[in-house]
Amino acid sequence: MLTVDGLHAHYGRAHILDGVSLTVEPGEVHVLLGRNGAGKSTTMKAIMGLVPPSAGRVTFLGQAIAGRAPFEIARAGLGYVPEDRRIFAELTVEENLECGRQKPRDGQRPWSVERVCELFPSLAAMRRRPGGRMSGGEQQMLTIGRTLMGNPRLILLDEPSEGLAPVIVERMAAAILALKAEGLSVLLSEQNLSFAYAVSDRASIIEKGVVRWGGTMAALMTDEAARRAYLSV
Amino acid sequence: MSHLLVQGLSGLASAASLFLVAAGLTVIFGVTRIVNFAHGSLYMLGAYLAYSLVTWLPRGHFPFWGGVVLAALLTGVIGVVVEVLVLRRIYKAPELFQLLATFGVVLVVQDLALAVWGPQDLLGPRAPGLRGAVDVLGERFPLYDLVLIGIGGVVLLLLWLLFQRTRFGVLVRAATADREMVGALGVNQRWLFTGVFFLGSALAGLGGALQVPRESVNLNMDLAIISEAFVVVVVGGLGSLPGAALAALLIGQLQAFGILVFPRITLVLVFLVMAVVLVVRPYGLLGKRPGGHAASVTLPEPPLAGLTGRGRAVVALALVLCVVLPPFLGDYALVVLSELAIAVLFAASLHFIMGPGGMASFGHAAYFGAGAYAAALLVKHAAAPMEVGLLAAPFAAGLVGLLFGFFCVRLSGVYSAMLTLAFAQIAWSTAFQWVEVTGGDNGILGVWPSAWAVPKLAYAYLSLALCLGGTWLLRRVIFAPMGYALRAQRDSALRAEAIGIDAFKVRWLAFALAAAFAGLAGALFAFGKGSVFPTTMAIPRSVDALLMVLLGGVQTLIGPVIGALAYTGLHEQLVRVTELWRAALGAIIIALVLFFPRGLAGFRRA
Ligand SMILES: Nc1ncnc2c1ncn2[C@@H]1O[C@H](COP(=O)(O)OP(=O)(O)OP(=O)(O)O)[C@@H](O)[C@H]1O
Ligand SMILES: [Mg+2]
Numbered sequence: 001m002l003t004v005d006g007l008h009a010h011y012g013r014a015h016i017l018d019g020v021s022l023t024v025e026p027g028e029v030h031v032l033l034g035r036n037g038a039g040k041s042t043t044m045k046a047i048m049g050l051v052p053p054s055a056g057r058v059t060f061l062g063q064a065i066a067g068r069a070p071f072e073i074a075r076a077g078l079g080y081v082p083e084d085r086r087i088f089a090e091l092t093v094e095e096n097l098e099c100g101r102q103k104p105r106d107g108q109r110p111w112s113v114e115r116v117c118e119l120f121p122s123l124a125a126m127r128r129r130p131g132g133r134m135s136g137g138e139q140q141m142l143t144i145g146r147t148l149m150g151n152p153r154l155i156l157l158d159e160p161s162e163g164l165a166p167v168i169v170e171r172m173a174a175a176i177l178a179l180k181a182e183g184l185s186v187l188l189s190e191q192n193l194s195f196a197y198a199v200s201d202r203a204s205i206i207e208k209g210v211v212r213w214g215g216t217m218a219a220l221m222t223d224e225a226a227r228r229a230y231l232s233v
Numbered sequence: 234m235s236h237l238l239v240q241g242l243s244g245l246a247s248a249a250s251l252f253l254v255a256a257g258l259t260v261i262f263g264v265t266r267i268v269n270f271a272h273g274s275l276y277m278l279g280a281y282l283a284y285s286l287v288t289w290l291p292r293g294h295f296p297f298w299g300g301v302v303l304a305a306l307l308t309g310v311i312g313v314v315v316e317v318l319v320l321r322r323i324y325k326a327p328e329l330f331q332l333l334a335t336f337g338v339v340l341v342v343q344d345l346a347l348a349v350w351g352p353q354d355l356l357g358p359r360a361p362g363l364r365g366a367v368d369v370l371g372e373r374f375p376l377y378d379l380v381l382i383g384i385g386g387v388v389l390l391l392l393w394l395l396f397q398r399t400r401f402g403v404l405v406r407a408a409t410a411d412r413e414m415v416g417a418l419g420v421n422q423r424w425l426f427t428g429v430f431f432l433g434s435a436l437a438g439l440g441g442a443l444q445v446p447r448e449s450v451n452l453n454m455d456l457a458i459i460s461e462a463f464v465v466v467v468v469g470g471l472g473s474l475p476g477a478a479l480a481a482l483l484i485g486q487l488q489a490f491g492i493l494v495f496p497r498i499t500l501v502l503v504f505l506v507m508a509v510v511l512v513v514r515p516y517g518l519l520g521k522r523p524g525g526h527a528a529s530v531t532l533p534e535p536p537l538a539g540l541t542g543r544g545r546a547v548v549a550l551a552l553v554l555c556v557v558l559p560p561f562l563g564d565y566a567l568v569v570l571s572e573l574a575i576a577v578l579f580a581a582s583l584h585f586i587m588g589p590g591g592m593a594s595f596g597h598a599a600y601f602g603a604g605a606y607a608a609a610l611l612v613k614h615a616a617a618p619m620e621v622g623l624l625a626a627p628f629a630a631g632l633v634g635l636l637f638g639f640f641c642v643r644l645s646g647v648y649s650a651m652l653t654l655a656f657a658q659i660a661w662s663t664a665f666q667w668v669e670v671t672g673g674d675n676g677i678l679g680v681w682p683s684a685w686a687v688p689k690l691a692y693a694y695l696s697l698a699l700c701l702g703g704t705w706l707l708r709r710v711i712f713a714p715m716g717y718a719l720r721a722q723r724d725s726a727l728r729a730e731a732i733g734i735d736a737f738k739v740r741w742l743a744f745a746l747a748a749a750f751a752g753l754a755g756a757l758f759a760f761g762k763g764s765v766f767p768t769t770m771a772i773p774r775s776v777d778a779l780l781m782v783l784l785g786g787v788q789t790l791i792g793p794v795i796g797a798l799a800y801t802g803l804h805e806q807l808v809r810v811t812e813l814w815r816a817a818l819g820a821i822i823i824a825l826v827l828f829f830p831r832g833l834a835g836f837r838r839a
Contacts, residue, residue, distance in 0.1 A: 048417055074419030086414045088407045098400060099407045100418045150419050 001026045001185050002047070002078075002154055007056035007066070009046040016042045018209035019056065024154060029176060029186040031200035031217070033193070033231060039209040040189040041083050044156040047187075048080045049073045061153065077105060079152030083159045083189070085143040089132030093123055096131050096142055100149035108151055109182075116145035119175055137168035144175070154185040161195045173198045193231065197221060205230045235370030240489045242369065246378035248485025249385025253440035254458055255465035255477040256392060257433030263409035263472030264429045267320055267331050268647055271338035272437050273459025278342065279308040279438030280450045281350050284357045287445060297361050305439035312434020313427055321426070322827055328647050329593050333783065334826040336776050339455060340819025346452060348813070357445035377446055384443065388436070389478055396474065405429060409472050410521075456772055460658050464507045467651045470520020479518055500662030504655045511652050512640050544791070555701070559693050567689040569805065571696035571761050575754045576797040578700035580781035582750035584793035585707050587782055589716055590743045591723030592642060595650040596657025597751055597778045599637065602770025604630040604752025605759040606664060609677040614670075619683040623699070623756050630752020631745050633660070638744030642737065657775055664767040676766035680759050696757050703750050708790060710746065719743050751778075777804075780822065 002024040009017040020043050024030045032040045045051040047058055049070040058066040065073050074080065088096050097113050104110035117124035120141035126134065131142060140160055147155055157176070161169045169192070176186060176199045190196040196203065196217070203220050205213040213226045220226060258272045286300035315338055323331055363380055366373040396402035408415045408425055416422050441454065465484055469476025484503055491499045516522050559567060583597045607629030608622030617625075637656040641649055664671045671677065686692050710716050722729040722736035729736050759765045768774070777800065785796025803821070807814035 050413065050417060070413070070416045071419050071421050074417055080417045082414070082417075086411055088410050088414075090410060091403065091407060095403045095406075098403050099415060099420070101400075102419045146418065 001061065002187065003057075003059040004043070004047060005057040005059070007043065007046055007058065008054045009042055009051050010054050011042075011051070016209055017046060017053075017056075020046075020206065020209065020211055022204045022211055022214065024185055024187050025202075026185055027180065027183050028201045029180050029188060029199050031196040031203045032187065032189045032206055033191075033196060033203055033220075034206040035231065036191070038206045040206055041158055042209075043206065044080065044158050044187070044189060047073075047156060048078065050080075074150060074152075075102065077151070077153040079147035079150055079155035081143050081147045081155060081157045081160065083162065085139050087131035087134070087139050087142055087146075089130060091131055092128050093131060093134075093142055094127045096146050097149050100146035102150040105151045105153070108153075111148045111151055113149075116148060119148075119178065120145060137164050137171075140164060140168075140172065141175075148179075152184070154187065155179075156187050156189075158189045159191065160188070161190065161192045169195055193227075235372045239369055239372045239374050240493065241486065242374055242382070243378060244486040244489030245382045245385075245482075246485075247488055248481045249381050250440055250444065251461060251465050251485055252385050252478055252481035253388060253436050253443070254462045255469070255481055256388075256474060257436035257440075258462050259466045259469065259472055259474060259477045260405065260436075261429055261433040262466065263474075264405055264412065265320070265324060265426050266328075266647075267324070267335065268328070268463075268471075268651070269320075269433075270332060270335035270459060271315060271342065272335075272433070272462060273455035273457070274339050274342035275308050275312055275434045275437040276441040276458045276462075277346060277450075277452070277454040278311060279304050279441030280444050280454060281346055281355075281441075282307050282438070283442030283445045284355050284450045285350075287357055292358070292361060294361050297358075301439070301442040301445075304442040305435045308438020308441070309431040309435030312430045312437070315434075316427055316430040319823055319827070320430075321423070324426075326826060329650070329779070329783070330826045332595065332650065333776070333779060334823050337819040337822030337826070339459075340815045340822070343452060343455065344813045344816035344819075350450075352452065354449035354451045356449050360446040363446070381443060381447075388439070392474060401425075401428060460654070460772070461503065463651055464503055464655060466517075467648070467655070468507050468510045468517055470517030471647065472521075473517065473519040476517055476519035497666055498663070500666055501659050504659040504662070507655045508640055508652065508659075511644065511648065511655075515644055515648060548791075552701070555697050559690055559697075562690075562693075564689045567693040568761070570693045571689075571757070573798060573801050574693075574696040574700035575757050575761070576777075576781065576801045577794050578703045578754040578757075579751055579778055580785070580793035580797035580800075581704040581707050582747040582754065583778045584782045584785075584787070585711070585747045585750070586740075586743055588787045588789075588792070589711050589719045589723065590740060590747075592645070592740060592744070593650045594641070594653040594744075594747075594775070595779070596637075596653035596655070596660075596775050597747075598770040598772070598774035599653075599657035599660040600630040600634055600748035600751035601755035601758070601774060601778075602660055602664065602765075602767075603633040603748070604755030605765045605769045606671065606677075606755075607752065608756035609680040609759050609765040610670070612680050613677050619681075619686060619760055622680075622760070623753070626756030627749040627753045630755065631749030633752075634745040634748020635741070638741050638748065642740035642744050654772070654775070657770060657772070661767055661770045661772075664770060671767070674767065676764050678764045680765060681763050682760045686760070692761060696761065699753060699757060703753055704794065707746075707750060711790065715739070715742070784825070 004020055004022050007017050007020040017039050020039070022030070032043060034040050042051060046053045049068055053066050056066060057064060060076055060078055063076060065076060088099065094113055097116060122138060123141055123145060126138070131139065134142065144160065160172050164172065173195060180186060188196065188200060200217045202216050204211045205226065207230050212230055254272065254276050258269060261267065261269050283301050283304035286304055287297055290296035290300050319334055319338060323334055360377050363377040366375050367379060396406055404415060404420055404425055408422065412422060465477055465480045468483065469480030487502060487506060488499055491502045495502060510518065559570065562570065579601055583594060586592045586594060604626035608626045611617040611622045611625055641652045641656065644652055665673055681687065682692055686695050718729070718734045718739045721734055722739055726736045755769065758769070781796040781800045782793050783796070784800055785792030785794065804818070807817050811817055
């Protein structure tokens, strides 16, 4: 569904991605693991076109998307949920969701404000509240909902559990599983291994801009050497 | 009491006009991050178009208001053309280049308007049925102004509905906060930008068109309104529509009542309020600190190199020529030579704060003019000889620089550019309005050099000696501890502070020093011409200095010298070969920005 092949990216002169390759299959939740600064977020930004890739191929639903503008990539059906959420603070919840709305896609139940509120019931009570006056967890739900409004086929979900209370993390996990059950593919970035384990089918571990390990989540849980080498701090 | 009420009402009427113009400017800035100097030109075009339409169409209510609306829409279309042809290509260029490109548009529009409508002031018809005045508690108040207030209110309401109730409005607000995120959500920003430009330009055009029944249409409308609109937008907070409304009310009332209390300094008052607001609330009354979501990284500038062998030889040769050549030149060439020398010092002084200092000034003419006026006033009112004038000018300009710089060096980017511009406008309006002292628009005449310097040859040598000496001194400072501190704070204010550099003080002193040298250049200019006028410190002269610096390259030491020579030469040639030299200059500026978005020096390095 999404194939990333030898992706390179730079910030100024700093070489951050050094040939990232991975594949996300239809309907799977694929987690990108790695320590702080490994390049998880940069991988997602490069896929999305927010950081222009300096080399490499990105294929999504059969189209080559590397080098395209972010809005074109989004319209192709790739949704992006940034790690710092980037809620429009002055806009209400409804208006934030409106910003993400795109045309419905064939063979998919279109997302609406109502459907987002069904997925995240706590948003239903605050539809008129400005995004800036919400808790971190509520903002996280809103930013996911906003991306869903674009009816994506695959979402890039950057550290949804970051800085959230355990109860909220659990609810996040349930939401991801519900989305997966609908057939949505997810590329997740995570530091929280147990959260990743709860929702993911397969994992790629990235270090210094290269994928060092790839396999099923179950295999990773039994491969203590890999976990120690790439994940423990 | 009734008098105050009428005054308040006329303040509201000017607030309504100001709001129309400022709203467009602020919305455009919010989304595109471009400070559109040409917004005033669109206002002027709106007025001219309305004048033509309304005089051409038959009389009557419908043709009149139809003409006004049509003029606004046409202006919107012109704005879109400008956006598509010029601005769309430079959204990623540095702010200063964008400002310059829009100033290029100002120049082009000025000459086009001159060619189409001629130089004379045009008086349009009054609005049908609104010629009279109404009775407000026994005082007369123009009916049309009352309608204008109403229109201002209606437009505010419509804009509010547009921004709150439509998808376009919601997206504009979102893009104002974080336009990259809006793109990542699948919104094509091109359409958003073009839409915003149409809206903003049409509002400017409407503002201009509505002035036709009130005042004459002329070629000075553009720069006059743009400085006021800048003030409103900056006071309200760049990008904030409610801010623009609030600030328009404030400024409108200030103008209405200011004229009662300080009839002489209404213009100064407005800019003073802006300066105070920016110091207390650097991002305006309702503005937000610009978000840090840009993925760009700033790299420290490479260290400055001294001259190498070849460079030294070229400079030495040029100096020898400066000494040997003048006796062989005619009077005209000698005058040009003096002007070139003055331009070099003026550019070098601006370069000093822009290059090593990393600060932008959009109002460097203020200090040039301060020096010129200080010298001229001494000659005129104290019968001082030229030598005293030349000596006093840098001190006077330096003092003005200390005063203005105290506020300006606290801000960065667009805000500091706006503030320097505002202060330059204060200086300009003082010269313009304080007729008793400065002679206002008539300027100060009879500012001649001492007898020995009257011959053009002597004056050329004097200018060369002082300007090249000044330029050399500035260069010495760059390689002195002061210069190192200046460059250190430019590359990283935090790190500079950590090693004990007081960044504020360094910037402030540098600003004043640059002002002093600009003042010396200004005084030489005054004695060379024998007169001073407010134009000595008007916006176009500030732009001249910027162009010289950017043309030569900000991060090279020889840049301002080459830029000054190239620009002055270009200017001379253009004025000689074409009536439309302003348009030609504007087109060249636009082309430079389009093709070398990083500046000529950046191009060379790449
Ligand atoms: N805007 C930027 N400018 C320069 N360097 C950056 C920028 N953003 C990230 N980096 C650098 O790129 C590298 C990878 O960062 P990235 O954000 O992709 O890591 P990450 O794996 O997402 O880490 P985290 O788990 O902390 O979110 C880091 O070394 C970081 O310092
Ligand atoms: Mg990250």
